[in-house]
Each structure stands twice: as C-alpha cells, then as structure tokens.
Amino acid sequence: MSDDDLELNVSDELMWDPKIDSAAIGVSAEDGIVTLRGTVGTFRQKREAKQDAERVYGVKSVENELEVRILNDDRRDDADLRGSVLQALMLDSIVTSTIDARVEAGSVTLTGTADWQFQRDEAEFIAANIIGVVAVESEIELTGPTPSADEVKHSIRKAMERNARLDANSVSVESSNGTVTLRGTVSSFADHDEAVATAWAAPGVTRVKDHVLVAY
Numbered sequence: 001m002s003d004d005d006l007e008l009n010v011s012d013e014l015m016w017d018p019k020i021d022s023a024a025i026g027v028s029a030e031d032g033i034v035t036l037r038g039t040v041g042t043f044r045q046k047r048e049a050k051q052d053a054e055r056v057y058g059v060k061s062v063e064n065e066l067e068v069r070i071l072n073d074d075r076r077d078d079a080d081l082r083g084s085v086l087q088a089l090m091l092d093s094i095v096t097s098t099i100d101a102r103v104e105a106g107s108v109t110l111t112g113t114a115d116w117q118f119q120r121d122e123a124e125f126i127a128a129n130i131i132g133v134v135a136v137e138s139e140i141e142l143t144g145p146t147p148s149a150d151e152v153k154h155s156i157r158k159a160m161e162r163n164a165r166l167d168a169n170s171v172s173v174e175s176s177n178g179t180v181t182l183r184g185t186v187s188s189f190a191d192h193d194e195a196v197a198t199a200w201a202a203p204g205v206t207r208v209k210d211h212v213l214v215a216y
Contacts, residue, residue, distance in 0.1 A: 007034075025038040031060070036049055038067070043134055058216055068134040070106065081133065085127050106134040108135065109137045117201070170186055184211075184213070
C-alpha cells in the first residue's frame with residue numbers, strides 16, 4: 001500500500017468515527033508509520049484517534065502529536081478538576097481506593113498502588129474521560145503477587161496458546177523480576193495489543209517491554 005493510500009484510509013477511518021471531530025486532524029504516512037497532527041477538543045478524542053489509526057490495515061505504528069485544546073466553557077481550575085477525577089475513580093468498582101491523583105494545568109498524574117494492570121488501565125481510562133483533562137500520566141505502582149520468573153513465563157505462554165486470535169509461535173516471552181519482554185512479529189495491531197494484554201494479565205507482572213513488530 002502506498003503512503004498516499006494509507007493516509008486516505010486513516011483519514012476515512014477518523015471521519016467514520018462519530019466520537020471524533022476529525023476536521024482539524026492532519027494525517028501523514030511514511031513507510032507504514034502514521035503521524036497524527038492538529039487539535040482535538042478532549043483528551044479522549046486524542047486517545048480514540050490513535051486507536052482508530054491503529055485499526056487501519058497497513059499501519060505499522062502511530063505517532064500521536066495531536067494537541068488537546070479545551071474550549072473556554074470547559075476550562076476548569078486544577079482543584080475542581082482533581083475533585084471530579086477522584087469522584088469518578090471512587091465510583092468505579094474496578095479502581096482501588098489506593099489510587100490518588102494530582103492535577104497541574106489540566107494534566108492529571110495518577111499515583112498510588114494497584115494489584116493488577118487492568119486496574120491501572122481502568123484508572124487511566126476514567127481520568128481521560130473527564131471534561132477539562134488535557135493529558136493523563138500514570139505513576140501507579142503494581143504491588144500484586146510475585147511468582148517465580150518461570151511461572152510467569154509459563155502462564156503467559158499457555159494463555160497465548162489458548163488465544164484463538166494469536167499465533168503463539170510468533171511471539172517470544174522472557175521474564176525477570178516482574179518484567180516481561182515480548183519479541184516477535186505479528187500481522188496486525190489487534191494481534192499486537194492482544195499479546196501485550198495477555199502478558200499484563202499474568203500474576204506478578206509489573207512491567208512489559210514491548211518489542212513486538214507489526215508487519216504486513
């Protein structure tokens with residue numbers, strides 16, 4: 001697929017998504033690497049735009065350079081914004097009470113601890129949906145159980161073998177002190193994300209080094 005075709009397909013995918021105002025988003029592509037530039041009105045739109053681009057056939061990676069520009073009516077002071085973030089986190093049954101947040105100039109930093117990666121992901125998702133947020137960073141530490149490296153590696157390999165969406169032989173797994181390293185090549189971003197999610201789901205994993213490539 002040519003770069004021009006890829007740019008057109010990504011632009012069409014962004015226009016297809018009713019959750020995104022794509023009028024101010026520019027798309028460029030070079031050798032399968034797509035760059036998004038321009039402005040969006042919410043941080044959620046920025047996240048959604050990247051996910052939309054990753055779905056397009058031929059995309060190897062996405063550089064998300066979109067800027068979040070909050071409309072004047074949606075601007076909020078940091079104390080008010082932090083209160084809304086904390087309220088939303090508290091109302092979500094997946095997010096643990098050990099997660100806190102601080103806000104500076106509309107940028108949210110999540111702190112504290114969680115047992116599982118899915119709890120950290122949920123906290124980031126919730127914070128990203130709050131009106132007035134321009135960025136979300138996570139400093140949440142994982143403090144779950146710590147099985148041996150061999151147990152972690154074995155559990156991830158077995159999970160990949162059970163997964164109908166993954167060719168388990170295309171991804172190698174190494175584990176050391178809670179850090180899992182993935183290497184290999186898959187045929188789509190969906191497969192890439194599935195491999196990474198499978199690694200994060202294993203007990204004791206506190207970090208995933210993602211070296212999985214997408215090739216067509």
